[in-house]
Amino acid sequence: MSLLEKIVPSDQFYHRLAKVVDLEFVRALVAPYYIHTGRPSLDPVVFVKLLLVAHFENITSDRKLIETATLHLGIRYFLGYDLTQSLPFHSTISRTRQRIPLSVFEQCFFNVLDLCIKSGLVAGHTQAIDSAYVKANASIHNMQPKLSSWLTLTTDTVEANEAEKKTRISASTGRLKHIHRYHSLIQQTAPKKAGQLLSNLTHYSPTDVDARISIKTGKQRMLSYMLSLGVDTGKHVITYINADFSDWRDSRYLLTIVDTIRKRLKTHKLKVDEVLADSGYGSGSNYQQLEQKGIKGFIPPHGKYKLERKGFTYNSQTDSYICSQGILLPFNNTFTDKEGNVKKRYMSKAADCKDCPFRKSCIPGTAREKRLHHTYYKAEYDRMLARLSTKAGKRAMRKRAATVEPVLGSLIEYYGLRKISVKKREGAAKVMYLAATAYNLKKYLRYGTSNPLVKAVAISVTDKLLLLQLDFCNSHSIYVTSKNAGILLADHIAFDCCRISFTPFYYL
Structure with a gap:
């Protein structure tokens, strides 16, 4: 028995973690990236343990991490260092993090998740999904204008081309005109107001080209990444985490999250039956895909959706509307609006509306007939609203708020995700994977080691x-x-x- 093992109490967190959790699987994961000649590198198990300690102690600085580990006896015991040994330099951690690919960090997360599943901490039946913005290590004040889209690339390598593509304007001409018109209106309204008018379509950060401006009502605009999270409602174990672009809607990531969770749980013969999420993940396409996968979703639709049209009654059997005067509006055509949403148009005959007493108030402008349109996925929206209005639906929404939101808040406030200290999306994903791994390890240490x-x-x-x-x-x-x-x-x-x-x- 070593001296530290005698000094550190047996019920101390890091002492218990060292006895219960075996991280030797890391060596096989990083073996292709280590060589056996020359000066010995940082032990991969020690490297992963140091990163886990950073999240356990809510530390975002490598320098502060080494300082804390040097003085903490429990951390020394967990790392396998005695009192006389010197810990690695903080720069070694940064360099090692950059050189080891993302797949290794992802596999570390999955291995610990498998450990929780085998211990019975994951039910699999219901998954709660949510997201939050995490500040990137870049300043919004240093953003630069993007190059014109017609300029040719000046580099030859594939990696350089990919990096340069992110600095070029990719928005359509119409979209750019809308942005310039919006900015001109702001300048006319407040000509003396200080500050830049920035957009993800026209500006980029030279410090971190993957960071995006996040816009949220009541929150400060900042360069950030989106933390996408999936949590099992059984014991609140994290089943999915990733760093996504913060200028995309949540709904674009839903199916990727669900498919990843299903694939992982299927290896343990667990089935996902329900998915809980907020309205940011709601879309007709997502509702349809979930139904085709046999998953019951509890996801409120976006606020723009209208269940009924005043003065008009929809007949799902004939796929048509009937106005209050008895005039039929049959299905006319399918079209795509300016935002890329697929919609169905319903239109009456001009002769039917010619003598209608409500013509002036019903038909706008110089149109001769009444036109209505709704989303192509109206049936899916209606089924979702009917499900949410039941007792089970209301209970599911309360469960979502009580499950994923506390986990999200814990990761940001207590597991070192207040700010991403590394660059690029891949680096942000590495940090998030280790934060989720540390969170799940605490769950396993608390519930998975002694189930009577x-x-x-x-x-x-x-x-x-x-x-x-x-x-x-x-x-x-x-x-x-x-x-x-x-x-x-x-x-x-x-x-x-x-x-x-x-x-x-x-x-x-």
Whole structure:
């Protein structure tokens, strides 16, 4: 027994983590990127442990990390360093992080996730999804105008071409005219107002070309990355995390998140049945794709969607509208609007509206007939709204807020994701993967190492049929029913006896 093992208490966090978690699998992951000749490199296991410590201690600076690890006996024991050994230089951590590819960090996250799944901490049934902006290591005040799209590339290498493409204007001519018109209106309204008028379509950051300006009501504009997160509702274990561009809508990432989670859980014979997300992930295409995959979604539609049109009744069987005067508006055509959304047009005949008393108030301008349009995915929207209006839908929205939002806040406030200290999207993803790995390791250390096997036994308190829901750590939930007195559940099921949650009793 070493001196540090005697000094550090056995119930101390890093002592317990060193005894329970084995990170030797890292050596096989990084073996292709290490050579066995020359001066010995930083031990890959020590490297990963140092990064995990940074997230455990909420440290975003490599220099501060080494300083803290040097003085902390528990961290020294976790790293395998005795009192007389010197820790690596902080620059070594930065260089090693840059050289090891993203796939290694991703596999570290998946290995720890597999550990949580095997311990029964992941139910798989319901996944909650959300996102947040994380500040990039770049200043919005140093952004530069993009080059014109017609300029030719000046470099020959593939990597240089990809980097230069990000500095060229890729927006359409119409979109650029809209931006310039919007800026001119602002300048006319407030000509003395200081500050630059910046857009992701016309400007870029020379410091970090992957960082994007994030715009959120009530929040300061800043260069950031989008932290996309998927959390299992069983024990709030993170099942997905990635760094995405912050100038894209959340809905563009939903299917990628769902497919990645399903693929990973399928290897453990776990099935995703429900997906919970906020309105930012809502779109007709996403609703349709989830239905085709056999997944029940609880995702509110965007605020622009209208369930009904005042004065008009929609008939889903004939796919047509009927106005209050009995005039038919059949389906006319499918078109794509300026924002790229596919819509269906419904149009009446000019002769039917010619003598209508409401013609002036109903038909705008010089048009001769009444035209209506709605999204191509109206049926999917209506089914989603009907699902959300039920008790199960309202309960699902409360569960989403109680599941993924606390995890998101914890990562940002307590696991070192207040700011991304490295450059580019790949570097941001490396940091996020290790932050999620540290979070899941804490979950595993708390719940996955000692799950007692017990019997859950209950008796009925009434002659009516009783429905009772039990939530366990190794399964999403179990519904049991009983008449009169009797045993509701007698199977051996592993669960955390300190965290059993009972739903209210519903009598049928």
